[in-house]
Amino acid sequence: MSDRYPVADLADLPEDLRERILAEQEKAGFVPEVFLMFGRRPAEWRAFFAYHDALMEREGSNLSKADKEMIIVTISGQNNCQFCVVAHGAILRIVKKDPYIADQVAVSHHKAELTPRxxxxxxxxxxxxxxSDELGDADFAALHEHGLDDEDAWDIAAITALFGLSNRLANATDMRPNAEFYAMGRTPRQK
Structure with a gap:
């Protein structure tokens, strides 16, 4: 991690950010570095995570959580974003219950074991x-062939755009994935 952009101290953050971060810590068992990096600028943190939540938790979408995480890992690999490939790769492995999928998609979705959809x-x-300047009717038609509509295309585009922003900030700030992300979803949980 670069000294240029030190992460925020949890104790110094506004209450609403601290509550959300502690809830994430409760769920994951650790505080993902992205929350503290974005915490340097609370107004931007709120805006980013409000849009994140609106996209990732939107009801009525034909995209599953796994589909959305697959989008993030695909484009994060293309953008060489170590943080997002590792962090969202962990989530993708967990939601797909597939220890190999994230690595495959991050390198090349063309070679990954994916369904046609x-x-x-x-x-x-x-x-x-x-x-994006080359998008045309044929691109939307290819989605329609798999039961995805224009609103789903919007979701795919919006998730891609938001995480393009995230990838670039993570790269510019030298954000590194928490060590915990690397092992998540690689082996079945012990009961």
């Missing part, structure tokens, strides 16, 4: 991420 989602996200 999942591949179409990743293809669309990739085009939004790398060549």
């Amino acid at each position: 999942e591949r179409a989602i990743c293809d669309f996200a990739t085009k939004v991420n790398l060549r």
Whole structure:
């Protein structure tokens, strides 16, 4: 982690941020570094996580949590964002119950073991991420073939855009994944 952008101290954050971070810590068992990095600027933290929650928890979407995490890992790999590949890769492994999927998708969704529907989602996200100016009717039609509508395309584009922002900030600030993320979802939990 760079000394240029030290993370915020949890004790110094506004109450609303501290409450949300402590809730995440309760759920995960640790505080993801991204919360403290964004905590340096509370107004931006609130805006980022409000949009994050609006997209990732939106009801009525045909995209599952696994689909959304797959989008994040796909484009984070393309953007060489170590933090997001590792952190969201952990979440993807857990929600898909597949210890290999995140590594495959981060390197190349074309070589990953995906369904045709999942591949179409990743293809669309990739085009939004790398060549959004080239999007056309055929790209939307490819989603429609898999039961995804224009609102789902919006979700894919919005998730791609938000995490494109996140990838760039993580890279610019040299944000590193918490060590806990690396092992999550790799082996079945002991009962």
